[in-house]
Amino acid sequence: MYLCLMYSSELIKGTLKTIVLKLLSDNQKMYGYEITQKVKELTGDKIQITEGALYPSLHSLEAEGILSTETVNIGKRVRKYYSLTKKGKGTSHEKVSEFADFMNTMKFLLDIRPQV
Amino acid sequence: MYLCLMYSSELIKGTLKTIVLKLLSDNQKMYGYEITQKVKELTGDKIQITEGALYPSLHSLEAEGILSTETVNIGKRVRKYYSLTKKGKGTSHEKVSEFADFMNTMKFLLDIRPQV
DNA sequence: AAAGATACATAAGTTTCTTATGTATATAAG
């Protein structure tokens, strides 16, 4: 069986928002750094979300009205919690369902072996 | 159960080369247009590879030594067949295996429901 | 005191795709 340390970056492209929305639908509220660590932990380091990818993505989801934010002071440091809006909960389910459907299609496509 | 007509374009990003390499590992040789039609057919129009994406991708795979080409004249028209080189056969298996591994990881990641 | 972890942010550059355009032949429809 095949095992790799980390996936090639093209593979992960397009899945970032789905992952973030799913985590937020399971955890009510999370902050950016927490999301990066959670994904690293849950995937055994196979998927590592970089901050340069995550923060702009969170900002755009907020601008779309999918996420709302709450800023909390931790000592002298600021922590920005994100949570799904009502609209965001719908978007989250749609994205996860779409990805599940996509995985079925890809599984079918990559399993076929006609001529050879 | 969720069903969609076509996947959002971000989702498909990064999977094009994997799909092409898998088709070529099952069919020995195919030409560009044939690949677009085959994918459309096999996925019930859910994945539609555009020629603007496919041809540059085929060219770069050829430049990397993963594909080799053979030009055939069909009447007055030209058809360019692509097939996997020896190196390409290895790459094809790797890409498909990597994607299968990635799907397992994503399935796990998107199924988790702890706190809620 | 320094190194590493926590925590945010942005900007330049790259890759990969979409959309548009171009060329040309073959076939089906009106």
Added chain:
DNA sequence: CTTATATACATAAGAAACTTATGTATCTTT
């Protein structure tokens, strides 16, 4: 017969999403 659609290639401009690099600042461990 001529127009639309399908076949078959190709490239180029622009958009989107990421990587890599950089910046700021605090907290904790060594």
